[in-house]
Amino acid sequence: MTALLTLNNVHVHFNTAAGLVRAVNGVSLDLGAGETLGLVGESGCGKSTLGKAIMRLVPVSTGEIRVEGTDIAQLQGSALTAMRRKVQMIFQDPYGSLNPRSTVGRSVAQPLVLAGWKPEAVAERVDTLLGWVGLPTDAKQRYPHEFSGGQRQRIGIARALALNPRLIVCDEPVSALDVSVRAQVINLLEDLKAEFGVSYLFISHDLSVVEHIADRVAVMYLGTIVEIGSRDRIWRQPQHPYTKALLAAAPIADPKLARTRTRTVLQGELPSPLEPPAGCPFHSRCPIAQARCKTERPVLRATGDSAQAACHFI
């Protein structure tokens, strides 16, 4: 597997009035071409910040972000622009991510215009893109407010696809959508992947959606990855106590299955990233924590089947 994206010890720190926030605190992972990597975790775990760092929408403090071998973490100017053609992003809020005063055609054409395409080529490409995402071509002349949430998300996807990116960072792309529309957008993303071989970094807090769409899954907690492995491995044999707790907490849309499973409800809430616990970031909520966990931070270790987990007791 050739890695399309390689993260090597990526840190994103923010200086705030209340102190230094280590939003992403040493993340390393690989994403192969044509692969969908799900990134799950609760609010504040740093998953969106990591997505934005890969897009270079927030400054990377230290570490390497390699896209097809080139480190882009500190690129500037035209080199950065060239990189952005390879990596695109779809955002959570389909209302906030489109310019309300710009027609849909202009929004979708924007990346092409910036890339220096000729007007005739742009017009043709916009028609093709709208067709791919299942919107009528007369959508071009209309404005975002004329469309529903699901349709706006399609517009965002068309814009992201404009320059044939290799990787699309999907930041909670279906969280704001209704159930039936959510399924439409997930199916569209899967069709596009099958057709164009694009890779997804699929960021979501919804485990059932990630289980459906991802090939591999990474679980984040307080800025670090605590477990990463194939989808089946994470769901059938989770190793890290936090992964187990997350899976136990996720509601299952099957009443009989829901009743038969035993669930241990995790106590407490995510600690503040301003004052992360020393040692293992999860020890304050962990059911199997020992004295060692309070002082020594566990590193990711292989647990078999190319899966890794960061826990002293695996």
Add this chain to the structure above:
Amino acid sequence: MAAVPLEVSDLRTTLFTRRGEMKAVDGLSLSVGAGETVALVGESGCGKSLSALSIMRLLPDPPARIVGGAVKLNGRDIVPLSEESMLDIRGKEIGMIFQDPMSALNPVATIEKQIAEVVMAHTGLGRFQARARAHELLEQVGIPDAARRLDAYPHQLSGGMCQRVVIAMAIACSPSVLIADEPTTALDVTVQAQVLTLLKRLQAEAGMAMIFITHDLGVVAETADRVVVMYAGRKVEEAAVDDLFEAPLHPYTAGLIGATPVPGAVRAERLADIPGMVPPLNALPPGCAFAPRCPRAMDRCRTERPALTEPRPGRRVACFAAEKGPT
């Protein structure tokens, strides 16, 4: 026999707007027994929240007004009651929990003051006793370090903690009916599990009747005894929770279930999606509101609106195709 805690019959709520009248709740009937949880399910705009607000008599008027039907709370119809009498009933006989705990709380009042206000309004307890009761309630809803939290302001607590405070306020006077409107939608999954466990425990302890409004079928499967599915302001299906998931009768219910991935199940290649979207209330089709999106729609569905039928006791569906056979 004691009266059913909540019995809603043929409730109709209309929005009077410049663009015409919209039937936001169109003839909803449901009853909830003591200790029972009925889930009200549907997508945005199907009328589930407006149904809850109608039952609570909390509708913004104008534009919304109850134009027909009855809401019997412990045997008494509360639709004709004055706002003054409702003040007495809300919080005492019927409580409500909202989706966004942050905006349900007053940001400039301490937790103690907000809970004590409810307690004093309904019980005649003095300030001092009300504080003791507030402390007790915070412990009951599992807030750690309750004594210290009493003097905290909402912004000092996390979303999950705020939702616990809202729950404490809702159950302060042991209401016989609790309406929970998407109470865990804004919460993280581990906190959601905590709040669901808490609600179930409190309900079992007090034998409350609960209406649980949600769009998340996973949450429905975890909490409900019975399910009412709504579409475009009307009830389209009602069933016991197991029956609903096992053999949905209405194509819309079947579509919702097919569109929800079940972790651990055999991975479906594609999710079953429902084409199109929920029609706006001012542009409902003449026949069945779901007909334009329905895979089983017949000519009749486009002109005639199916009435709610009861093929088996406790099982209701409004669909011509379902009358012919299961999906």
